[in-house]
Amino acid sequence: MNIVKGECCYEDKELEIPVIVHKLQALSERMKDSSSKLPHVKSDLSKFLSGYNGEKSLEFHLTFLQNDLYHILHDVRLHDGERFFQIDVLIISPFFAVIAEVKNLSGHITFDGKFSQLIQTKNGQERAFPDPLLQVQRQITQFRAWLKKSSLPQVPLHGMIVMSNPYSVLTSTDYEADNLIVKPPSLLSSIDTIKKQYDKPFISQKELKKLTKQILIQHELDERPILDRYGLERTDIINGVFCPECKSFPMRRIYKYWTCPRCSCRSTSAHLSALKDYYLLFGKTITSKQLREFLMIDSYQLATRLLQSTPT
Ligand SMILES: [Zn+2]
Incomplete structure (x- = not known):
């Protein structure tokens, strides 16, 4: 018997609450309070929710982009031939594309180029995260490989790190990619600056439509069972x-x-x-x-x- 009748279809890529958030909400509500894995599940839930809220706060700023020139795709997951990669926000025009990695971190954030890390200082505690620049560079390489694999024309690719929390304080040390870090209110001007580098389009509007359509067709949700992710058994569920x-x-x-x-x-x-x-x-x-x-x-x-x- 099928609980869901028919297959779901995903024809647009507007921002929506990720399925993983729904899965983690269901899981956290149906785990016993005594489970040693519950704190891990709850922490992941708040991490994914925070990521979603970060992207949500970008939406308003993205509406100012000319919609006949730019296509905006949220949470795209593609396979480059070897492995999957996920892009938070993909902004594509006939001139270039921007791959934006969104971080919704609060507190004092330092981009440390010497050790390729991002350090969050909050409530007197320090916590290190991987350098988002490395993530964006990897996504650019993988997106390029995906275009090639799909026999689609290459467009110039730009990376951007969007720090979506309006109250975070940003600093950097020995960081070569300062110009790639933006807060949402300056997203538009950063895209305009990139646009100025290009006199003529690399692909036609028709090719752009074809490219966007292919992304939507090849986009694949992560369907791995949520219980496997945490090594849980059916009997762990209430x-x-x-x-x-x-x-x-x-x-x-x-x-x-x-x-x-x-x-x-x-x-x-x-x-x-x-x-x-x-x-x-x-x-x-x-x-x-x-x-x-x-x-x-x-x-x-x-x-x-x-x-x-x-x-x-
Ligand atoms: Zn009741």
């Missing part, structure tokens, strides 16, 4: 329908209603979010036995009826 009001579980199915033993809330549709959790954690297929176990119901007929009435 079964049951959660109460939409007080979040306690499991709700009991009494006649036509899901009923919460704690707050007495009644619902006819509380199983839908449980089914969504199942889909995010285990995939789109489910057997009748798995469904009954997960919803904690005994009746085969009820299980079939609930699944058949699930909206696509």
